[in-house]
Each structure stands twice: as C-alpha cells, then as structure tokens.
Amino acid sequence: DTGVSQDPRHKITKRGQNVTFRCDPISEHNRLYWYRQTLGQGPEFLTYFQNEAQLEKSRLLSDRFSAERPKGSFSTLEIQRTEQGDSAMYLCASSLQGAGDTQYFGPGTRLTVL
C-alpha cells in the first residue's frame, strides 16, 4: 500500500499530557498538510510543509501545537498539555506540487482527551 499512513489510529489521553502523531506521506509527494476535524464539520487546515520547510500555520495552531518534517519525508504533530477541546480527528494529506497539487488523505488519528 503506497497511500498516506498515520499512526496511531486512536489515542486516548488525560488532560495535561503530551501526545505525538506521525504521518507518512505518499513517497514522491513533496507537500504535506495537517488538518483537524471535529464532529459534524469538514476538516480545517492547521499547517503545511513543502519538503522540510513549514511554510504556513493557521491561527488554529496554538503555541501548544508543534509540527516537524525533519527530512522532508514523514511528519510529526505534537500537542503539549492537552485540553479537552483538543479532542478531534487529526488528518494528514500529501500532494505533489505542480501535479495539480491534489491532496490525498491518510486514515486520521482520533484523539480523545479525558
């Protein structure tokens, strides 16, 4: 399977704990996006990378959130001091710049903060 993969698929944590999610994009894709989706809503943009450079962050991304893509391949999204409002599905998508920039999504990580 050469699609986008995410790990873990589900994470339950207690308020105040730190969590980290991983995304592996489609191998030849140079752009990687993170989105957050809450119940009854469409995904909302959080941040994106072109190769290893983080080029834009949404105002939704508070200072408790940090994302990295150190070698321009996989990416991690860390949430520090989780709050109940962080409970959501975190989605990763990748695309190839210039090839329509069409984004393909992974299966998501469902975060529940107790």
Added chain:
Amino acid sequence: GQQLNQSPQSMFIQEGEDVSMNCTSSSIFNTWLWYKQDPGEGPVLLIALYKAGELTSNGRLTAQFGITRKDSFLNISASIPSDVGIYFCAGQLTGANSKLTFGKGITLSVRP
C-alpha cells in the same frame, strides 16, 4: 474560518435513484474537489476539477466546476448501498499554499 456551503445536511434516497449535491462559495477557487468519508476514516478523493466549466465523470459519479468558479456540483447516478457516507466538497487555490477549504459535508443514506 471560511467554509463552503453545502446543504442539506442529510439526504435520504432509495437505492437506484440519482442524487445531486451542490456546493457554493463566496470566494473563487481554481480547483474543486469532492471527497467521501466513512465513519472513523479519512476523506477519499472522488473527483478533482481543475478548470472552470469542466465536467468530469468517475464511474457513476459526475461533477462539474461552475463557470463562475464559485460553485460545483456532484451527481451520483443509480445509487447503491455502499454510496452511504459523508460527501465533502473542497475548494483550493493552488500556489504558495494549496490548503483546502471544506464544506460541512452532506450525509447520504441509501434505503435498499
């Protein structure tokens, strides 16, 4: 943040019927995409439209990119039970940041 307009929130149809979904925006996009999402899974790309006025088919699905670049529609013909799911439209301005702007989605139920 901005979201595209999709309505109604839910649609109920009989197996075999055709269904059409519309998506509108106050802003122009240069790409429109339609995704389907099953519970607990990520969105799966159905159709991508890259040019105003473009009409594209993928099996029983047909989608069009509105000529004003502010709307798109998706048509599903001869619906089957596995068409059940949430259908999202997304607009994209390709360039420096090609982030997607999504609608709230339409939940489709198909009665056998």
